[in-house]
Amino acid sequence: MNVAAFNSANLNSGQKVAVKYFAVAMILFLAQCLFGLLAGLQFIMPDFLYNILDFNVNRMVHINAMVVWMLYGFIGSVYWLVEEESGTELVGAKLANLNFWILTIAVAIVVVVYLFVQTGPGTKETLWLINEGREYIEAPRWADIGIVVCVLIFFYNVAATFMKGKWSGISGVLVLDLVALAGLYLAGMFYTTNISVDQYWWWWVIHLWVEATWEVLVGCIMAWGLMKTLGARRKIVTTWLYIEVALMFGSGILGLGHHYFWIGTPEYWLSIGGFFSALEPIPLVAMVVHAVYDSGRHNFRNSNHPALAWLIAHAFGNFFGAGVWGFMHTLPQINLYTHGTQWSASHGHLAFFGAYATIIIAMIYIAVQKWRGDVWMSADLPDNGWKWKWSLGLLNLGVVGMTVALLISGYEQSFVERALGGSTWAAYFSAQATPWFMQGMHWRMLFGVMTMIGVVLLLWDLVTIGKGETRPAIDPTIAAATA
Amino acid sequence: MADTPWWASEDVWRKWAIWVTAIMAVVLIFLTFDSVATITAGSKRVPGYDVINKRIYYTYNAERNMQEPVIGGDAPLFGKALSPQEAEDLVTLGKLTVQAKNCMNCHTLLGNGAYYAPDLTKAWLDPAWGAESVREQLMVSFLMDPTANARTYGTGRRMPQLGITEDEARGVVAFLKWMSSIDTNGFPKGFTPIRQEDAS
Numbered sequence: 147m148n149v150a151a152f153n154s155a156n157l158n159s160g161q162k163v164a165v166k167y168f169a170v171a172m173i174l175f176l177a178q179c180l181f182g183l184l185a186g187l188q189f190i191m192p193d194f195l196y197n198i199l200d201f202n203v204n205r206m207v208h209i210n211a212m213v214v215w216m217l218y219g220f221i222g223s224v225y226w227l228v229e230e231e232s233g234t235e236l237v238g239a240k241l242a243n244l245n246f247w248i249l250t251i252a253v254a255i256v257v258v259v260y261l262f263v264q265t266g267p268g269t270k271e272t273l274w275l276i277n278e279g280r281e282y283i284e285a286p287r288w289a290d291i292g293i294v295v296c297v298l299i300f301f302y303n304v305a306a307t308f309m310k311g312k313w314s315g316i317s318g319v320l321v322l323d324l325v326a327l328a329g330l331y332l333a334g335m336f337y338t339t340n341i342s343v344d345q346y347w348w349w350w351v352i353h354l355w356v357e358a359t360w361e362v363l364v365g366c367i368m369a370w371g372l373m374k375t376l377g378a379r380r381k382i383v384t385t386w387l388y389i390e391v392a393l394m395f396g397s398g399i400l401g402l403g404h405h406y407f408w409i410g411t412p413e414y415w416l417s418i419g420g421f422f423s424a425l426e427p428i429p430l431v432a433m434v435v436h437a438v439y440d441s442g443r444h445n446f447r448n449s450n451h452p453a454l455a456w457l458i459a460h461a462f463g464n465f466f467g468a469g470v471w472g473f474m475h476t477l478p479q480i481n482l483y484t485h486g487t488q489w490s491a492s493h494g495h496l497a498f499f500g501a502y503a504t505i506i507i508a509m510i511y512i513a514v515q516k517w518r519g520d521v522w523m524s525a526d527l528p529d530n531g532w533k534w535k536w537s538l539g540l541l542n543l544g545v546v547g548m549t550v551a552l553l554i555s556g557y558e559q560s561f562v563e564r565a566l567g568g569s570t571w572a573a574y575f576s577a578q579a580t581p582w583f584m585q586g587m588h589w590r591m592l593f594g595v596m597t598m599i600g601v602v603l604l605l606w607d608l609v610t611i612g613k614g615e616t617r618p619a620i621d622p623t624i625a626a627a628t629a
Numbered sequence: 630m631a632d633t634p635w636w637a638s639e640d641v642w643r644k645w646a647i648w649v650t651a652i653m654a655v656v657l658i659f660l661t662f663d664s665v666a667t668i669t670a671g672s673k674r675v676p677g678y679d680v681i682n683k684r685i686y687y688t689y690n691a692e693r694n695m696q697e698p699v700i701g702g703d704a705p706l707f708g709k710a711l712s713p714q715e716a717e718d719l720v721t722l723g724k725l726t727v728q729a730k731n732c733m734n735c736h737t738l739l740g741n742g743a744y745y746a747p748d749l750t751k752a753w754l755d756p757a758w759g760a761e762s763v764r765e766q767l768m769v770s771f772l773m774d775p776t777a778n779a780r781t782y783g784t785g786r787r788m789p790q791l792g793i794t795e796d797e798a799r800g801v802v803a804f805l806k807w808m809s810s811i812d813t814n815g816f817p818k819g820f821t822p823i824r825q826e827d828a829s
Contacts, residue, residue, distance in 0.1 A: 189745070192785035197776070200789040201745045202734035268726030268797045279728030281742055315639065319646075337728075339721040341808055342668040342675050345739055346661075381639060388642035392649045399653035408816035409739045410668045410675045416814065418660070482818045486740030486748055559744075568821030571757040574747040575782030 152517045159239035160229040166246050167222030168510045174215035179598045181208040186594050189587040203264050206284050219506030223367050232311030238303045249296040256289050282352055283334045290335050297328045315384035320366045327359040342410035349405040358398040364505045365390045371457050375448045377622030378440045386436040393429035401426045407478050416478045423476040427469030437461035449622045450515050450523045452534040456508035463500020471496050483564045488556035496549040522617035533607035540600030547593030555586030674812040679716040681706045681803050685810045687822040695815025723804025726797040753809035754822040772798040
């Protein structure tokens, strides 16, 4: 067996598609960080690339690369586990492959248009062909339709494979969640002049993705990942998954109301949104307890150290980033001062990284291990596994550093602009120009560079870890039995 | 496990997951019908597009403990009263331009977007335009040539040249005027509007 190189013979047909999605996801992760650095630099050097590659373009690519790489990571993760979980072959392997290439070419065209065309005249044709101009879902309408078609093909492939093979608690939740995830995207695919109605439905997509259906999707991945790396028992992880679904949808669906405080919607959302979104951290606590308890229960004996470390990073990152940082400004009494300030940027950085980037990276480590021939990835790696440890440390420290820096700037902004200044443009700019706000921007840049180094190291590790390894992986079920 | 208590069993939690999700989804759908009706253009909270023919200003409502928009007498935009359809067409051109020029990835609208440039929710009422009598033209000039008309307030940040035509600029101003009439439950906090020359 050739264990020195990636060998696709080690993979089933779903996993062969999955690794392609993972590869593109990691390239887009790099692009996300690169454009984040450019946008961050423009806070410090406003003339940098002025009228060439302006902040709005860099920021759009920064957040779109993130959304797309995470979707690629999720699709890859589902393709990775579908055959093992269903006990049968993927029904449409060729279709999945074709789908991957169509989607990837479409993404490449969208990015080229973003960078080189950027904007268009104020017509519907611009929204169809160049840019829809709505944060996070800027993709032009032709791409929206393409995304829906590709997601439907993906959904068909996954659901039909489970129907042909066997169902489980994880696959049942997963498939129902994918229906909701795909269906919700349709809520963002229309034009309206009424900005209140526009943002009402826009939040259906954004919130019900990232604070509901994405969370449940990563709950499924977490359940599967703990079985895979620790040998956790299926009954335990499935029960936890149901608990998480009940708590997540129980709080997150009406937690949507915290986006309806100030967009023209009725005042009852102040109470409903404030109450239910305040409950949103509870399922995230459950996920931390679940992951840490299972790990401790198995004495941390596991088949893949980097993957388990990233799963634990996910549990804590999700709790702090999405839970604590979200809770801090979710009540309307506070949000009135913080909404639309750097507070949101602070929350966004830690939440997206902690909840989603981490667990996708964990899945990619699981994939790399098998791609290498199911080799050893536990203790005593060559060079003491310094690359994965340093990239884990740099990425987590970098993102936490950016989060704290942005929070300080956000505090400054909400005090000076909102509490003192009367929320005018002059108040906005006076807040932006305060030394403490700008110090936050400089620190964010420093930690952004640290994050970037972490990404580069991560990519280096992903293509080298396990190379030349001859020891077989620990069987987590045997490890669990002897624990 | 035979000794698993009923409340910790997989079966019980599966039922909880299904019922809680279903109930919350039904409540959200019910509230959505109510909310969308409440924010249709022409409602009390979100005025019709022909509100751009009227004077819009801001007052403090002690009962609600927040500021709210008030619609005053005639004050047609660019000196010409528009029919409801003409007003909607102009605001639509503005909204399309706001999307096509990707304004939301620097500015916030109703507080949503990016944080590189100021919030546009009450841009029409902002004191930065000096006086009510000159703001329309100042806004159009600024949008058409933001480099030459830049005011950075010490931050050095300038709006880029986006190739906005005069028609598009007028549309954007109409859109901003209409947006300023939306009742946003007091957001942004404590907003100080432009000096009201003849508030009535």
